[in-house]
Amino acid sequence: MLLEHLAGNLIQGLVLGAIYGMATMGLSLIFGVLKVVNVGHGAFIMVGAFITLWIFNALGLNPIFSIPIAFAVGLGLGLIFYSLAIRKLLKAPELSTLLATFAIGILLEELVKLIFGSEFRGYNWVVGKINLGVTVLPVAKLYACIGSIIIALLLYLWFNRTRAGSAVRSVVEDDEGARVCGVNVGGVYALSFAIGIGLTVASGVLVTMFIPVGINPYMGGGYTLKAFVIAVLGGLSSPYGAFFGGLIFGIVENGSYTLFALIPGVEPFALTRFLSFVMLLVILLIRPTGILKAK
């Protein structure tokens, strides 16, 4: 009985983990290339969620169509914020970019609040459920999971099969070296930031496909913190590392929740969050390059 329950939760965790992973790839891409930690990460996920909500309610379009739209909006936002702020802060101390990205997050939250208000919203996309025996999986969640995997694969192909992708990789390795080899490092910074934000906004769509309720301007904070843990799991500067980090995180989160729930007199949800931060600290200390890298 417990095992069945655990198995069911682990499957849900795996599905959620794929989405978590996808939702962290942008953060890792931006850190890997620009060495900037986007503290406003969650706000961009929130923007994606609102795009989905608006397109679904106002235009009646299926959330899957929102993915490319959200990505395009994210690219635009990324370019705007890069040229207005980030570009000017690349040589500044960490404090500057940390605070600037935090302020960008606040700006987005407040703008969305101004337009949509701060109440919790949701949408209802009826596409049925699949019974897996140990658990029942809504098809929307399955689509979100598949969507995440496809996007991760596309990013992988772009990284490894295109000229732009290989320029980005060379900058991640060593930006001075890349500059010497004739790579337009400034362009790579702008492109990576834009794509990172694009991925993050697009992941907001997938997040709402998994949980289509609770959409509000301040929903991003929790995702920012989870994304930090996941990014660190994956080595902080590797987008695929982040994807697999997400899978691990989803499984650990759901699995540990099931187990903590067995202990009397505790709040299992909070302990799950506690565990994730313990994981964060332990990895940062013993293996700051992430648990997936062989080196």
Place this chain on the structure above:
Amino acid sequence: MRKTVQRYYPLFPVFAAYFILFLVGKNVSGMWQLVSTLLFYCALGQAFNIFLGMTGYVDFGYVAFMGVGTYGMAIAITRLAHVEALGVLIVAIGFAMALVMAALLSVAVGAVALRLRGAYFAIATIGVNEGFRFLIEGAKIWNGSDGMIFTAQLNQILGRETASALSTFWADVIVLIIAVLAAFVTLFYMKSKIGYALTALREDEDAAVVMGINVTKYKIIAFITSASFAGLVGATSWALKTPYVFPPEVFEIHYTIEAIIIVLLGGAGTLLGPVAGALIYGISKYYLSIFLPGFQLLIFAPIIIIIIILFPEGVIGMLKKSFRDSTLMRFII
């Protein structure tokens, strides 16, 4: 002798600002509320500056030290309220608890997180803050997410009138004293080897080590000092002014961000900076909330970005740069 006195000249403008604040609050009716908030920001900025400003390390989990300070006071009051002989002494015990708990947490966090640098340190400290909050909630430590409410205990042991005077007036005076102490310690550090070591490691940690500076030691000194003051601020501004404590409130990351903004706005690593930052931030936030309620953050966010890009050295940093060598600058560091 004259040199020693001269060394403490820069405290004059700081104390003058506090004195004026206090007089305005005391004598202009309806201003005490604002002054109380400003004193809180001053103390917070001055305390955080000792670590953030002097080392350049970004502690995103700074609020956790205020949080445990609040718990320290709360625990002392709830556990000892039945000992009637204590009277006002209970508050002193509360402060001792707050100080010890904040210092202990900072030693634990520092030992772990200060091995990391840059973004890794910042992320780790966020983790510590959130992790600590969820540990309290999850394992139901100190009443878990139900928090602690101790208005009744405070009334019982101090009497209703004293308790009320404590929360509406004396707590603010104590915050002022904490701010003064923090300013004093900051200047003392700046003028001693500690300050030179911190400047060196902030500018270039690897070079500092080769110059013979035990950087870990000095980082920990700054971290513990800064955290201890935060504990005292939490014990006063939160526990004594509003006698309750809930984990989501006292570990709210926005307070850390406010403290960062104050330090940066005024000038990180300067003595007068946190005061200038606190006044500018506190006053504009207060009036924005009156004239444009609900829009403060929308207005603040772009302003913060602009300041970071255009005036990264803050108000006092800019002043220092423009008026180097003038006599006035003997008073401003």
Place this chain on the structure above:
Amino acid sequence: MVLLRLENVTKRFGGLVAVNRVSLKINSGEFVGIVGPNGSGKTTLFNLISGVYFPDKGDVFFEGKNITRLPPYKRAPLGLGRTFQIPRPFGSATVRENVAVGAMFGSLGGKINVDESLELADQIIERIGLGEHRKKRASTLTAVEKKMMEIARALAMKPKLLLMDEAMAGMHPKDIDQTVSLIKQIAVEENIAIVAMVEHIMRAVLGMAEKVIVLHQGSKLVDAPTKEALEDSRVVEVYLGRPLEE
């Protein structure tokens, strides 16, 4: 008296051997030049001596004491000062404060207070010729001034051994002569051993040296009195095609 002794020191990075079984001796008060082209392991050798890296194999002795695994901040108080190839000033601090840091945490360590450190800094700044820049922020200095400030900062540490990494690179030949003789003069007065590292064979620097060590691909090629070393056929071969005069 032997001040610094390296015994079979080896340092690898990944598969690359940066420093390969290097042994050497520096006597107190001696002026030694280390020559080696870019990538010959000079900077790594300095980092091994000042403790930035620990060697994979071999030992480092300072005044007979094994310091192989001693962290850098504990080496400076023993009397080990250095400058960096690319200057690393504490940018927001003034020149005076930068140099005072050297005094405060160098070999005078616990014996000197802040005021005394500042006074000592002033003397050294004056002597090294940076007097007019005393109150400037270090970040506003020119590249050469930064190099000079680093030398002043290292001298303020009152070292027994001063490691200078390309200290004269980028200077006018005339300034180099002056600077080298000034440093040599101070070194004689205070009995400081100097190890100066240069990429090219600079007569101005090596001319002052009593001994020259030539590094090639991480190994010690030659270790001999200056004249002998510079005439060594292996050295000429390594530097073939390079100007012998800078």
